[in-house]
Amino acid sequence: MDTLVQYGFTDRIGGLFSFHFPDPGTAQPARVIRADRGRVLVAARHGIVHLDGGTSLVTGDWAAIGPDGGTVIGHLPRFSLLQRKRAYDPLSEAQILGANIDVLGVVIPLDRPLSTNRLERTLVAAWDSGAVPVIILTKADLSTRFDVVVAETIQRARGVEVFTTSAEQRDGLEDLRWRIGAGQTLALLGPSGAGKSSLINALVGDPRQDTGEVRAGDGRGRHTTTARELVPLGDGAVVMDTPGLRGFALWDAENGLSEVFGDVEELFGNCRFRDCVHVREPGCAVQAAITSGDLEERRWLSYRKMERELASLRRRQDVAEQRRLGKESHRTVKDAALAKDYRNRFREGL
Ligand SMILES: Nc1nc2c(ncn2[C@@H]2O[C@H](COP(=O)(O)OP(=O)(O)OP(=O)(O)O)[C@@H](O)[C@H]2O)c(=O)[nH]1
Ligand SMILES: [Mg+2]
Ligand SMILES: [Zn+2]
Numbered sequence: 001m002d003t004l005v006q007y008g009f010t011d012r013i014g015g016l017f018s019f020h021f022p023d024p025g026t027a028q029p030a031r032v033i034r035a036d037r038g039r040v041l042v043a044a045r046h047g048i049v050h051l052d053g054g055t056s057l058v059t060g061d062w063a064a065i066g067p068d069g070g071t072v073i074g075h076l077p078r079f080s081l082l083q084r085k086r087a088y089d090p091l092s093e094a095q096i097l098g099a100n101i102d103v104l105g106v107v108i109p110l111d112r113p114l115s116t117n118r119l120e121r122t123l124v125a126a127w128d129s130g131a132v133p134v135i136i137l138t139k140a141d142l143s144t145r146f147d148v149v150v151a152e153t154i155q156r157a158r159g160v161e162v163f164t165t166s167a168e169q170r171d172g173l174e175d176l177r178w179r180i181g182a183g184q185t186l187a188l189l190g191p192s193g194a195g196k197s198s199l200i201n202a203l204v205g206d207p208r209q210d211t212g213e214v215r216a217g218d219g220r221g222r223h224t225t226t227a228r229e230l231v232p233l234g235d236g237a238v239v240m241d242t243p244g245l246r247g248f249a250l251w252d253a254e255n256g257l258s259e260v261f262g263d264v265e266e267l268f269g270n271c272r273f274r275d276c277v278h279v280r281e282p283g284c285a286v287q288a289a290i291t292s293g294d295l296e297e298r299r300w301l302s303y304r305k306m307e308r309e310l311a312s313l314r315r316r317q318d319v320a321e322q323r324r325l326g327k328e329s330h331r332t333v334k335d336a337a338l339a340k341d342y343r344n345r346f347r348e349g350l
Pocket of ligand 1: 138139140141142165166167168169191192193195197198199210211212213214221222223224225226242243244245
């Protein structure tokens with residue numbers, strides 16, 4: 001099997017390449033294994049090579065290499081894109097975590113308490129990416145409350161598929177392995193120390209990725225993996241290892257929010273007033289559901305928090321857009337003045 005096929009190349013991707021880069025001989029397909037500020041490691045037909053000039057590329061991209069074999073000339077449109085808001089960034093820019101992911105594995109370690117808010121937040125981002133999320137519970141061998149946590153996760157997951165694994169005891173690997181078909185990419189997303197790299201090593205059957213002990217005190221990881229990277233499983237299925245995420249600020253994730261909180265948003269239609277803000281209005285369906293126990297208050301607050309976050313992001317984006325437009329119109333006015341001046345001088349024969 002050639003290197004490209006090992007990294008997920010299929011006839012469908014081949015078809016897309018011929019469509020987007022139609023001149024035969026001008027572009028060769030390649031998959032971005034790792035991207036580091038313009039310097040990218042790619043899998044091409046003839047093997048794995050380093051290329052420069054790939055600043056617009058992210059891990060998982062299908063890149064087109066020019067006829068010289070050394071420059072990136074473009075990439076295929078991404079069918080899925082995982083992004084989050086950059087931390088501490090007042091300009092509100094998105095950070096792209098990966099592209100062309102089919103299945104997004106939300107990794108939850110069983111050696112620490114389940115954080116439902118974190119699970120919901122990651123699922124929102126996962127749904128929004130265009131990939132299909134699955135939940136992967138890891139370190140099953142370390143949990144004494146195994147059954148309870150699995151049952152709770154399945155209930156919280158609301159229909160999202162749940163896999164239970166132990167890399168240590170090689171449990172649950174087959175099911176997960178069969179979930180990723182040839183030509184598909186599974187990305188693992190979760191906190192540091194959750195066992196993402198260990199799981200990949202167990203799937204590959206080889207210690208390919210570095211793993212690190214968790215801290216004795218709080219069981220947190222030490223951020224062992226530092227780059228997003230594709231790892232082939234041998235038959236055309238691919239896994240993306242990622243560095244552990246501390247937090248996950250959402251980016252334009254309204255669709256994901258509706259996907260995860262459809263039950264909550266459905267309630268809004270039943271409120272007596274159409275402009276109900278669901279605090280203490282009479283006839284509020286949300287408050288009624290919380291009182292009757294149909295809607296967990298925690299879940300409502302979690303929804304509210306993400307909704308506020310997205311609204312404030314949208315406001316900041318609007319301000320940035322206004323500023324950009326302002327600058328542009330300023331420039332146009334100046335350009336017009338210069339042009340007029342030039343025309344006048346031309347007419348006057350100067
Ligand atoms: N007992 C047990 N330990 C595991 C299992 N999976 C991982 N570990 C341990 O958990 C620790 C962290 O594992 P990693 O695979 O490095 O975690 P990671 O999610 O890749 O962490 P980062 O790269 O920091 O994001 C290591 O000491 C692993 O040996 C498991 O199934 N059972
Ligand atoms: Mg790791
Ligand atoms: Zn209401």
